[in-house]
Amino acid sequence: MQLRKGQRLPLEQLLPEDSRNGSFQIQVGMTGLTAEVDFSCFGIDGDQKLSDDRYMTFFNQPKTPCGSVSISLMDNRINGFYFILQSLPASIDRLVITATIDGPETMGLVQSGFLRLVAANSPVAEFAFEGKDFHNEKALILGELYRKDGGWRFCATGQGFNGGLPALVRHFGGEVNDEPNESDAVPAKLSLEKKVAQAAPKLVDLAKKASISLEKKRLSNVVARVGLVLDTSGSMTGQYKRGRVQDVVNRILPLAVHFDDDGELDVWAFSAKSLALPAATLSNHADYIDTVNGGWRKWGMLSYNNEPEVIRDVLAHYENTQIPVFVVFISDGGVDQNAKIKKLLTEASAQPIFWQFVGIGGRNYGILEKLDTMPGRAVDNCGFFALDDLDSVSEQELYDRLLHELPAWFAEAKSKGIIN
Numbered sequence: 295m296q297l298r299k300g301q302r303l304p305l306e307q308l309l310p311e312d313s314r315n316g317s318f319q320i321q322v323g324m325t326g327l328t329a330e331v332d333f334s335c336f337g338i339d340g341d342q343k344l345s346d347d348r349y350m351t352f353f354n355q356p357k358t359p360c361g362s363v364s365i366s367l368m369d370n371r372i373n374g375f376y377f378i379l380q381s382l383p384a385s386i387d388r389l390v391i392t393a394t395i396d397g398p399e400t401m402g403l404v405q406s407g408f409l410r411l412v413a414a415n416s417p418v419a420e421f422a423f424e425g426k427d428f429h430n431e432k433a434l435i436l437g438e439l440y441r442k443d444g445g446w447r448f449c450a451t452g453q454g455f456n457g458g459l460p461a462l463v464r465h466f467g468g469e470v471n472d473e474p475n476e477s478d479a480v481p482a483k484l485s486l487e488k489k490v491a492q493a494a495p496k497l498v499d500l501a502k503k504a505s506i507s508l509e510k511k512r513l514s515n516v517v518a519r520v521g522l523v524l525d526t527s528g529s530m531t532g533q534y535k536r537g538r539v540q541d542v543v544n545r546i547l548p549l550a551v552h553f554d555d556d557g558e559l560d561v562w563a564f565s566a567k568s569l570a571l572p573a574a575t576l577s578n579h580a581d582y583i584d585t586v587n588g589g590w591r592k593w594g595m596l597s598y599n600n601e602p603e604v605i606r607d608v609l610a611h612y613e614n615t616q617i618p619v620f621v622v623f624i625s626d627g628g629v630d631q632n633a634k635i636k637k638l639l640t641e642a643s644a645q646p647i648f649w650q651f652v653g654i655g656g657r658n659y660g661i662l663e664k665l666d667t668m669p670g671r672a673v674d675n676c677g678f679f680a681l682d683d684l685d686s687v688s689e690q691e692l693y694d695r696l697l698h699e700l701p702a703w704f705a706e707a708k709s710k711g712i713i714n
Contacts, residue, residue, distance in 0.1 A: 297421040299452040304445055305379075308411055308419045319366060319412040320391060321374035322436060326405030326425060329395040330510065332459060333372040335363055336466050338388040344466040349386060351375065353512050356705040358382075363389065364709065370702040374412075377439070379446055388440040390451075390466070394433040394459040401428040401454055409437045409450065421450035432458040486552045493576035497548060500689060504548040507693035511701050519612070520550035521560040521621040522574070523604055526595035528565070530626050533655060534590050538684050539624070540583040542654075545692060546622050547579050553620065560611065561586075564604035565595035570611070599625070602634040609642055618713045619647040620700060627656030635661050636668060643671035646713045648703045650696055653680030673706045674699070 295308065309318055322333050337349025337358065344350060348359050353372060357364035362382040366374045375391065382389075391409065395401070404425035411419040421437060428434070431454035438449045455462060486508075490501040508514050524539060533539050543559070550559035558573035571593075574582050583590050612619050629635070639649065651662045661668070665676035677699040681687060687695070707713045 295419040297419055297450040299421070299423070299427070299450055301421075302447055302449045304442075304447050305439070306445065308448060309413050310418070317376055317378050319374050319376050320437065321366075321410040321412055322391065322393065322408070323373060323410075324393065324404050324407040326403055327395060327399055329397045329399045330371070332394045332512075333374075334392050334394070334459070334462075335375050336390040336392065336462075337363065337382075337386040338390060338466060339385050340387045342388070342466070344463070345385070350463075353701065353705060354515070356709050365705065367702055367705065370699060374410075379439070388438055390438050391436045392433060392455075392459075392462055393436055394462065396432075396458065401425060401431045401434055404428070407434075407436075411448070419448075421452065423452050427452060428454040431456055433462050435462075486548065489551055489557065490548060490576065494547075494579060497544060497576070497579075500545055501548045501551070503690045504552060504693050506690065507697050508549075508552060510694070511697045513697060513701060513704075516553060516618070516704065518553040518618040518620050519560065519615060520546065520553050521562070521608060521612070521619060522546050523562045523564065523608065523621060523623040525599060525625045526563040526565045526569075526590065526593060527599040527626070527628070528596045529628060529656070531596060533626065534583060537583075538654065539590070540581070541684055542624055543574050543579060543582050545689065546696075547574055547576070549620070549693075549696070550574075551576065562604050562608060563590070563593050563595055564600060566597040566600050566603075567594075568600070568604040568607045569593055569595070570607065599628055600631070601625070601629060602631055602638055605635065605638045605642075609638070609645065609647070612645070612647055615646060617646070618704070618707070621647060621649050622696065623649055623651045625651060625653055625656065625659065625662065627653060627658045627660075629658060629660030629662055632661040639665070639676055640668065640670050643673055643675040644712060645675075646707065647675065648700055648707075649676045650699070651676065651678040652696070653678070655681070655683055673703060673710055673712060675703060675707075 324331050334352040336344055339345045351358055351363045360381050362378045364376045365372050366376055402425045407423045409421045410417050433455040435451045435453045437451050440447055486505050487501045490497045547559050551557040558575055561571040561574050563569045572586055653659050662678045665678050679695050
């Protein structure tokens with residue numbers, strides 16, 4: 295069924311009978327914008343206010359406390375919401391689906407958009423719209439589910455709204471801190487760049503690029519510990535001599551400074567055995583590889599690679615952590631203990647740790663190349679990509695790729711109760 299703007303219908307006319315008391319989905323999508331679109335669902339009370347901000351469902355808050363509204367993801371982006379209306383508290387009178395953007399673009403540039411009701415994996419109704427329906431708005435109210443005469447109705451709203459997400463939050467009675475006072479936290483971008491500028495000015499450019507990626511991935515307010523695992527097998531000798539591994543430390547450190555208040559990057563080296571190294575910080579990062587513990591040549595490595603050994607050590611180190619952990623694991627390949635690695639990472643999927651494996655200048659990455667399809671895990675807790683050389687991609691692209699899967703893990707891990 296094609297719905298027109300402003301059309302209101304009882305939900306029972308749109309959904310099959312066997313879906314009215316179960317779960318159904320509303321999918322959303324837009325094309326024509328370069329800016330990333332943020333989709334949200336506001337749970338509004340009888341006074342048409344967001345009286346409980348736990349019922350604003352969006353990327354960083356992926357489901358309501360009762361589980362009656364939750365996000366659905368595709369390629370780490372929201373593509374809709376799932377609803378189980380019968381479990382929704384009576385205090386929630388209306389569910390409003392919105393879209394917002396930042397930057398110079400406006401909703402008038404949208405080429406096409408849709409809001410689609412889906413039941414039992416089949417589309418049952420769709421509301422389509424175009425940019426010509428709007429002007430200079432930064433936000434849209436796409437559709438609404440609301441109570442009426444003891445049942446639920448759906449409205450294809452299609453209303454433009456000026457001001458973006460903060461204006462929408464205010465419109466629904468929520469609070470937005472526009473101008474933080476001195477006691478408030480410094481915005482993440484300024485905080486990261488300020489910290490780096492004071493202690494390690496040579497890393498400021500990296501900090502700026504890291505901040506851009508963190509904002510794009512909606513990770514600016516995330517608190518986490520960061521670990522770095524370095525392949526120190528014999529085949530990596532050239533990478534160490536050419537300074538490539540030191541470059542890795544320099545590029546990962548701004549992420550640790552951002553995510554963790556102590557600004558420390560936990561570091562391990564591994565070959566046949568595992569070695570926990572002193573944390574890398576803004577004060578000791580320069581020539582870290584050539585100086586810490588006497589320098590890499592004195593670490594007693596340069597043998598074959600034993601990934602399971604270091605994975606066990608990392609898991610033991612973070613065993614009692616109360617906050618999420620982001621581990622960047624560097625390898626040049628030659629992975630052959632596939633069964634052991636698979637077992638360890640599968641068991642670790644219930645832990646608050648995300649593993650981002652990065653292949654640099656190698657081959658034969660084994661199970662690392664199959665992490666996204668590895669079955670039996672509580673959540674998808676791993677990512678992998680490979681580079682022929684660290685300098686084959688820009689620093690900005692490197693940060694984008696490092697953080698690509700992290701937001702989806704945060705959302706899924708929150709929904710499963712693995713992290714708070």
